[in-house]
Amino acid sequence: MIAAPSAAVAAAATERLAGLATPPGALGRLGNLAVWMAATQGVCPPRELTNVGLVIFAGDHGVARHGVSAYPPEITAAMVRTFLTGRAGVSALAKAHDVSVRVLDLGVDDDLEGVPDGVRRHKVRRSSGAIHLEDALTADETRRALEVGASVAREEVAAGAQLLLSGDMGIGNTTPAAALVAAGLGLPASEVTGRGTGIDDTALRHKEQVVQQALDRAGSRVADPVDCLTALGSADLAASTGYLLEAARLGVPVLLDGLMAVACALTADRIEPGAAAWYAAGHRSTEPAQSLALAKLGLEPVLDLGLRLGEGSGAVAAVPVLRSAVALLRDVALLSEILPGG
Amino acid sequence: MIAAPSAAVAAAATERLAGLATPPGALGRLGNLAVWMAATQGVCPPRELTNVGLVIFAGDHGVARHGVSAYPPEITAAMVRTFLTGRAGVSALAKAHDVSVRVLDLGVDDDLEGVPDGVRRHKVRRSSGAIHLEDALTADETRRALEVGASVAREEVAAGAQLLLSGDMGIGNTTPAAALVAAGLGLPASEVTGRGTGIDDTALRHKEQVVQQALDRAGSRVADPVDCLTALGSADLAASTGYLLEAARLGVPVLLDGLMAVACALTADRIEPGAAAWYAAGHRSTEPAQSLALAKLGLEPVLDLGLRLGEGSGAVAAVPVLRSAVALLRDVALLSEILPGG
Numbered sequence: 001m002i003a004a005p006s007a008a009v010a011a012a013a014t015e016r017l018a019g020l021a022t023p024p025g026a027l028g029r030l031g032n033l034a035v036w037m038a039a040t041q042g043v044c045p046p047r048e049l050t051n052v053g054l055v056i057f058a059g060d061h062g063v064a065r066h067g068v069s070a071y072p073p074e075i076t077a078a079m080v081r082t083f084l085t086g087r088a089g090v091s092a093l094a095k096a097h098d099v100s101v102r103v104l105d106l107g108v109d110d111d112l113e114g115v116p117d118g119v120r121r122h123k124v125r126r127s128s129g130a131i132h133l134e135d136a137l138t139a140d141e142t143r144r145a146l147e148v149g150a151s152v153a154r155e156e157v158a159a160g161a162q163l164l165l166s167g168d169m170g171i172g173n174t175t176p177a178a179a180l181v182a183a184g185l186g187l188p189a190s191e192v193t194g195r196g197t198g199i200d201d202t203a204l205r206h207k208e209q210v211v212q213q214a215l216d217r218a219g220s221r222v223a224d225p226v227d228c229l230t231a232l233g234s235a236d237l238a239a240s241t242g243y244l245l246e247a248a249r250l251g252v253p254v255l256l257d258g259l260m261a262v263a264c265a266l267t268a269d270r271i272e273p274g275a276a277a278w279y280a281a282g283h284r285s286t287e288p289a290q291s292l293a294l295a296k297l298g299l300e301p302v303l304d305l306g307l308r309l310g311e312g313s314g315a316v317a318a319v320p321v322l323r324s325a326v327a328l329l330r331d332v333a334l335l336s337e338i339l340p341g342g
Numbered sequence: 343m344i345a346a347p348s349a350a351v352a353a354a355a356t357e358r359l360a361g362l363a364t365p366p367g368a369l370g371r372l373g374n375l376a377v378w379m380a381a382t383q384g385v386c387p388p389r390e391l392t393n394v395g396l397v398i399f400a401g402d403h404g405v406a407r408h409g410v411s412a413y414p415p416e417i418t419a420a421m422v423r424t425f426l427t428g429r430a431g432v433s434a435l436a437k438a439h440d441v442s443v444r445v446l447d448l449g450v451d452d453d454l455e456g457v458p459d460g461v462r463r464h465k466v467r468r469s470s471g472a473i474h475l476e477d478a479l480t481a482d483e484t485r486r487a488l489e490v491g492a493s494v495a496r497e498e499v500a501a502g503a504q505l506l507l508s509g510d511m512g513i514g515n516t517t518p519a520a521a522l523v524a525a526g527l528g529l530p531a532s533e534v535t536g537r538g539t540g541i542d543d544t545a546l547r548h549k550e551q552v553v554q555q556a557l558d559r560a561g562s563r564v565a566d567p568v569d570c571l572t573a574l575g576s577a578d579l580a581a582s583t584g585y586l587l588e589a590a591r592l593g594v595p596v597l598l599d600g601l602m603a604v605a606c607a608l609t610a611d612r613i614e615p616g617a618a619a620w621y622a623a624g625h626r627s628t629e630p631a632q633s634l635a636l637a638k639l640g641l642e643p644v645l646d647l648g649l650r651l652g653e654g655s656g657a658v659a660a661v662p663v664l665r666s667a668v669a670l671l672r673d674v675a676l677l678s679e680i681l682p683g684g
Contacts, residue, residue, distance in 0.1 A: 020431075021424065021429070021430075022431050022651055023412070023413070023539040023540055023650070023651070024540065025540070025648075025650070026431070026539065026649070026650050026651040027431070027649065027651065028647045028648025028649045028650065029647045029648050029649075030647055030648075030649060030659070070365070071365070078680065081680075082363065082675060082680055085675070086673075087363070087673065087674060087675035087679075087680070088363075088674065088675070089362075089364050089368070089369070089670055089674050091673065091674075092669040092670050092672065092673035092674050093666055093669055093670065095669065095673065096662075096665050096666060096668075096669035097662065097665075097666070197365040197368065198365055198366065198367070302647065303645075303663075304646075305370045305371040305372055305644065305663070306367075306370025306371050307368070307369065307370045307371075307372060308365070308367070308368050308370065309364055309365070309368040309369065317372070317662075317663070317666045320438075320439065320659075320662030320663075321645075321647070321659070321662075323438050323439075324435055324438060324439070324659045326438075327434040327435055327437065327438035328431055328434050328435065330434065331428075331429065331433065331434035331437065332429060332430065332431050332433075332434050333424055333427070333429035333430070337429075338420065338423075338424055338429070
């Protein structure tokens with residue numbers, strides 16, 4: 001069980017919120033988010049969020065060769081290179097909102113020649129097993145990927161990160177992510193499968209069959225969250241899970257993105273219950289599995305802008321909302337300061 | 343009829359959006375907002391939003407002495423002073439998101455001694471008539487307030503503002519604002535009246551009667567939007583209307599806040615049809631009249647965080663969403679730039 005954010009600081013922040021020179025409840029969700037930020041930081045009022053870090057975990061998925069995606073797997077490597085040139089969607093958002101971006105190759109099905117060693121040195125394997133036919137990873141690969149994610153979280157926190165975000169890149173990744181959510185919640189494929197980046201009805205029915213076949217193949221192993229990553233996940237999803245889990249262990253808050261981040265957050269909370277208390281949800285995904293997993297974790301996204309870009313983009317776009325929350329609890333006058341004789 | 347944002351630039355922006363190295367539609371509402379920003383600026387890709395200005399129009403309402411608000415009118419003057427010390431809710435948000443704030447007394451029921459002349463020099467009158475019993479303003483006061491708002495918009499634009507926001511401060515102001523929406527949409531008080539900063543069921547029923555009495559008293563004059571401001575509005579709401587109208591005339595985009603801003607936007611669009619094409623909606627209000635007026639104007643808020651602080655706070659909190667939209671259309675690679683041989 002992971003220790004919760006400070007209840008004492010949450011109580012102090014709730015008291016400060018009630019004492020602000022604003023009508024009761026007028027800050028809406030920003031009030032709740034401000035209290036959560038204070039509790040995770042262990043200080044009231046909370047500190048400004050000047051050091052926010054996004055780590056994008058990239059990897060291919062064997063299942064992408066089996067008709068579950070609108071795009072060919074070769075896009076994954078091309079997008080890793082686009083992140084490095086700062087021209088991807090999430091790059092633009094991160095620049096606009098002062099968020100640092102780091103991209104790591106966990107399992108891209110390409111040697112990524114010419115790409116800096118810092119991106120490539122954590123690679124666990126090329127691609128992953130097609131989950132409806134075979135395990136995604138070996139147990140050892142899962143363990144190594146989890147540890148990569150944890151070590152990256154430690155590095156980010158050591159470098160001063162106050163808030164961590166995870167992003168994903170990998171054609172086909174909504175298939176293993178949906179399978180992880182189905183496994184975690186005990187749901188059939190029909191309830192968790194969505195259109196990803198935009199498959200048609202026929203491909204959607206096929207994708208649902210692939211997810212169900214993967215769940216059936218995994219069988220009783222779905223009861224164990226680490227086994228789920230081995231059977232149904234991938235190196236990038238296992239690393240992302242390790243990263244989110246380590247953030248919670250270190251007591252550093254996380255702003256989640258879409259389906260991949262939330263599937264990993266659900267898995268992290270299954271591995272060590274209580275992890276989700278360190279997470280907030282940035283953006284509502286159009287994928288049904290994300291909403292189901294968020295409901296289980298008790299989280300409600302702060303944005304719903306119809307983004308379905310992946311890459312951590314929804315979390316980056318939501319960072320200013322957390323900054324709004326922090327600013328209100330920090331900087332608004334207390335009623336006791338402005339009342340005559342107060 | 344006010345000229346629309348550039349259709350040619352909107353077409354160019356739509357083409358650029360379709361050419362970005364992102365899946366079709368993956369930017370969701372941010373794609374639409376980016377196209378709108380480009381069209382209002384008349385340039386594609388749109389420029390970064392480095393100069394955003396909020397003007398808060400403050401004024402009291404005679405009706406506030408008749409049991410429609412949870413707060414006494416004296417709060418209005420106290421809040422004007424709080425804006426000037428930078429300790430109000432909107433001050434905190436504006437500082438966090440680099441938005442300039444200007445507060446103007448249009449009709450505060452207080453001489454505001456010691457407050458800078460720049461805040462006081464536009465004052466049209468002290469308070470306004472209780473709208474269920476008498477006109478809020480004389481026709482001359484309405485004309486002067488509209489012109490104050492227009493001149494302030496011209497000043498802001500001359501100083502380089504790329505995006506204008508309006509805020510409001512005045513205890514009781516949801517009552518005239520709801521009446522303006524009812525008048526503009528031809529609806530009864532029962533459909534537009536809300537709880538403002540938090541009145542109970544009994545006060546809500548009374549407020550609804552006050553709004554209906556005001557509408558009945560105004561009678562056929564509701565057909566003219568300027569007469570609506572005279573009969574049902576106030577100096578601050580008339581000035582805000584003039585400001586929003588002048589922004590549209592000048593071709594400068596506006597991000598609207600809650601009920602007061604949207605009631606004035608509706609009135610501006612009645613005075614000169616086409617004005618609303620220059621407006622986007624920042625935040626969903628809990629007041630029913632705001633949603634009704636937005637639907638009429640064809641606008642959908644980008645945020646829904648349960649804020650009910652007034653002051654322009656919802657618009658300021660939404661500024662980063664527009665910045666996200668601009669950044670995506672400006673900075674993301676075109677597919678033609680990253681495709682091999684492209």
